[in-house]
Amino acid sequence: METKLTIGIADMKMAKGSGMLITYALGSCIGICLYDPLIKLAAMIHIMLPLNMEAGRQNTMKYADTGIRETLKQMEAKGASRARIVAKIAGGAKMFEVNGGSLGNIGQRNIDSVHLNLKKEGIRLLKEDVGGSVARTLLFDPSNGMACVRCYGRPELII
Amino acid sequence: MRIKNYNELNSLELDTLREVGSIGTGNAATALSALIGEEVRIELPEVRIMEYNEAIEWIGGPEEITAGVLVKMSGQIDGIMLSVQQLDFVNLILNSMLGKTVEDYMGLHEMECSALIEVGNIMISTFINALSGLADIKVDLTVPAFTVDMQGAIMAVPMAAYGGQSDYIMTIGGNFVHDGKAVPCRLLLSPDIRSLNTLLRKLGVSSGD
Structure with a gap:
């Protein structure tokens, strides 16, 4: 059986050449796959929010901006080339129709931020x-x- | 003392919140009993402060399908209240209100969903009413929103709403007991940090500043 690596919320994992990266139940969160096809190095991030405004910025993988930046840095350290890295993303849904407040559009703000940062x-x-x-x-x-x-x-949808 | 994170709560504050949960859930159970005409009791309510992934394991894994009713609170305290309705609970409601049961969530149509939303809304409103009476605060509630989907994504809604403030989620709530059996319907209150401070101050267990 092939090994499965589960990525939790605000988490990132990498795999090279084999295995399977999986993240469950993305609601307004976004799963980002970054992949260098030449060396078959893959990373998956499960971000929750668009922008890191935390003091100290400890939990980098919780946010689209610091999550993508930090992951690319770690991939390059393992020999990936930025020119070859491509991305696939899923998530950013609106789980509940709530009128008023910022609650409803966290998903859309995540999508916009991931697009912008990529x-x-x-x-x-x-x-x-x-x-x-x-x-x-x-x-x-x-x-x-x-x-x-x-x-x-x-x-199931193949992307 | 004002807290900056959920894990700074002391034992007196936690006991107070547990009491809030007990009164809120108790009132909700009474409302539910009246609705379905059968006795419903509560299990010991819990106050939990959990890391995100821990919270999802606690509710029973990310991909499990469940029905969720969500109400957002605003006014003197901000927060989200969820009624997470697993299949046994769904069938308890449908059986008593509509005289039918479903095999799985695919069997829920407009009528069934309306019943579940209404029951969720009544339980949530009853809980919040008890809370607002207890602490003498005014709370506004939104119209209830409903979805049937993976429970990990449902639990992630309050996490994302307050994720910029904390790496933890706090839930106050409990399960119900009907006919001697535990019925999994978690009633979960997640206040934001500022509101938690307001609540504790109003309840007289925190001096505030």
Whole structure:
């Protein structure tokens, strides 16, 4: 059986060449797969919020901006090249229709921030499955760069 | 003393919050009993302060499908209250209100969902009413929102709402007992840090500043 690496909330893990990266139940959170196809190095991040405004910035993987930046740094340290790294993302849903307040659009703000930060770092976004109102489980296969999105009441989607 | 994070609460403050949970959940159980015409009691309510991933394991794993009713509180205290309704609870409600049960969540149509929203809303409102009477605070509630989806994503809603303040989530709430069996319907209150301070001060266990 191949090894499965589970990425929790505000977490990041890397795998090279084999195994499976998986993160469960992305609601307004976003799962970001970063992949260097030449050396088959993959990283998956599960971010929760768009911008890191915390003093001390301890929990970098909780946020889109510091999460992406820190992960790219760690991938480069393992021999990945920024010019080759591509991204696939899923999540950013709106789980509840609540009128008023900032609660409803955390998902959309996460999507915008991930787009912006990938662009800023010069990373090409290959495919995405974002928005809507469904929770998603995201799987990524480092051997071939394929991502799969699993939802309740919807067939699996390959991205 | 004003706390800056949930894990700074002392034992007196935790006991006070547990009492709030007990009174709130107790009132909600009474309301539920009246609705379905059968006795519903509560298990010992809990106050939990959990790291995100710990909270999701505690509720029963991320991918498990569940129904959730969410109400947002504002006014003197801000927070989110969730009624997480697992299948046994759903069937208890549907059986007594509509005289039917479902095999799984796919069997829920408009009528069934309305019943679940209403029951969730009544329990949440009853809990908050008890809380606001106890602490003498005014709380406004939004119209209830409803979804059926992976419970990890439902639990992540209050986490994301206060994620900029804390790496932990605090929940006050408990389960119900019907006909001698525990019925998994967690009623969970998650206040933000500022509101938690207000609440403790109003309840007289924290001097504030």
